[in-house]
């Protein structure tokens with residue numbers, strides 16, 4: 454087999470030598486340079502599949518410049534080396550398409566582990582198993598949408614699939630967070646290993662910890678036998694942690710440890726285990742706010758948020774609605790053995806107008822319901838839920854009839870705003886310009 458070729462760009466001689474020795478010992482063909490300028494000369498002559506570069510380099514051309522330019526030229530896997538405290542730059546590098554980053558002083562073992570993964574990644578690229586464009590990505594993942602927002606998002610997802618970094622997906626309920634998580638997994642070099650999902654909101658601390666890390670028999674009441682944790686089950690694969698904003702501080706600390714050191718200890722055990730799992734986290738909370746009010750660890754936030762994907766609510770990308778409607782009609786024609794063809798322009802208008810507080814999941818449910826109800830091949834008004842037809846459920850407009858009481862109007866406005874914020878009183882209070890206490894007081898009053 455040919456030796457793997459790797460380019461090392463590091464201006465500190467000690468580190469450069471350590472890397473060269475370690476990589477050559479592992480049977481790689483290494484070229485090492487001390488500056489971005491020299492690196493660029495070599496890259497022009499030869500396309501190294503693997504590159505390790507310090508972010509900061511003495512000289513005019515930085516590691517970030519090299520990363521940017523080289524990613525435009527071809528598709529190498531690039532591992533960045535950062536100094537302690539440069540997490541923001543590291544995050545930027547991930548955005549630019551770096552495979553991962555490692556903080557100085559590093560362990561050679563960590564570098565080698567990353568290189569193994571980069572080699573796998575390069576294999577996928579050279580076998581052309583990764584989608585090269587958005588259309589292909591959309592086809593092989595079932596993600597529908599061609600609005601500008603959706604295209605941006607798919608581009609980030611494509612980049613995320615090419616790196617091994619942790620991804621944080623934020624967005625309202627029903628916007629497709631899990632779907633995009635799976636898309637990233639399916640297009641990553643980890644696709645032949647497990648995709649394991651866990652909802653962190655529904656479990657107590659003990660259960661969550663034991664589910665993630667496993668436990669030994671007798672470690673707590675109810676632990677009647679040993680349990681293998683998801684980090685072990687998902688070894689080599691991807692772990693999707695849903696509702697990550699609801700994790701308690703004590704479990705947050707343990708997750709941070711896995712992310713930082715790649716190690717964990719099962720509940721009640723004394724044995725440290727190694728983790729090789731890519732984490733994709735999701736939340737519908739504003740995690741930065743949780744960091745501000747002390748509910749979420751800042752260090753963990755940064756570790757999770759290496760690549761951030763924000764799912765836009767459906768009301769902000771309404772141009773996707775017609776495509777989504779056809780997509781769901783096709784899906785349910787197959788599932789329900791129906792032959793529904795198009796929907797009338799009138800119905801389409803109604804669906805375009807509506808605010809979709811439950812996002813794509815709500816749209817999907819509405820179409821399914823309509824198709825169950827309709828006997829012919831045409832969906833009509835009577836198959837749609839009343840609140841959508843009368844536009845009462847439209848979170849973006851309310852009707853105030855002159856002559857009605859201010860009290861009633863206030864009630865309508867508060868309830869509708871809460872609907873819009875999915876019951877988030879803090880957000881609603883900001884929008885309405887009243888205190889949370891007043892909202893709570895009113896809700897109590899209305900029973």
Ligand SMILES: Nc1ncnc2c1ncn2[C@@H]1O[C@H](COP(=O)(O)OP(=O)(O)OP(=O)(O)O)[C@@H](O)[C@H]1O
Pocket residue numbers: 595596597598624625626627628629630631632633737780813814817
């Ligand atoms: N762009 C899309 N194209 C096609 N289907 C989609 C799209 N986005 C979401 N869906 C569908 O909508 C439903 C909800 O998506 P998903 O479960 O991924 O949302 P979510 O953001 O994880 O929601 P929650 O926060 O409630 O868990 C799923 O059935 C999914 O297949």
Ligand SMILES: [Mg+2]
Pocket residue numbers: 630631695
């Ligand atoms: Mg979900």
